[in-house]
Amino acid sequence: MYKIISDDKDKGGMRMITLDKTDLIEAMTDFKNKGYYLTCLNGVDMKDHLDVIYFIHNFDTNDYISVKVSTNDEHMPSLTKLFRVADWDEREQYDLMGIVFDGHDDLRRLFLPDEWVGHPLRKDYDLKKVQYVNMDSEGNEHVSFDEKEGS
Template sequence: MKEKLSEFIQSRFASDLLPQRDINTNLLHFSIKKESISSVIRTLKDHPEFAFSFLNDLTSIDWLGKREPRFEVIYLLRSPKNNHFRLQLRVPVGEGEEVPSISDLFPAANWPEREVFDLMGIPFSGHPRMERLIMPDNFVGHPLRKDYPLEGPGQDYLIEDLLTIHVKEDIAG
């Protein structure tokens, strides 16, 4: 299965593939151009032999100072038809760039895409509701980026706005 799928992807999507980087994984993995990710995933999902019909995970990595472009969005697909065979697709993304949403292909991608946007600042074009999921709407920054300050940027405004309390008065009282 692994060899057949690898040959299929390399022949069918030759112009969509990016050079592979050495990564420590036992999964079959490919780096894909961001503008091609939706069509690649659609083909793999709809293909009768491979049938990657389950989105296992969607997450991101910040490679600050180690790689360019800085970010990668990672898709982990499974094929229940083929004994849950797993495939990892990696999409390099630069600062300020968007990745096409796959929430139309996998409704389960809705929240993970919003989580990646909220915590890493990577937007997904075509997403039906691209807004923060975890952090308050007025939160400044993206806390899972490697350059986000450990102590935060001073978030007292969040407490005052959301809970309508004054931090100094509560501590003194």
């Protein structure tokens, strides 16, 4: 049985629960059996650790809950086996936030080119280093820090 660490409300009055990382799969399986669906997930960089927030929704009881899980090592268990929507969502969070979802079959970048260096939504991402994207005749994208190579 999973343990709910804290159970409170956010500013809009939505229920917000916090779980431990090891309990996530078990808790989400339980929620899925109760008729909840995953609607979206997002990562938050809190500087010393990363938070991943899952939003789940029950269409019958009209219940919307956010589930917060913290991680120190940028690894999270993947929910793709439970909800199909997690597939692209986890790819997006991997792309922009750099969270590695263990158990995801096809964890590639969703928006940025594969060769891109770094994850832009991290607080320590260096915005001053411009990366230039170039496309060769095969249609493959190449990324470079050098302006001449990228043009």
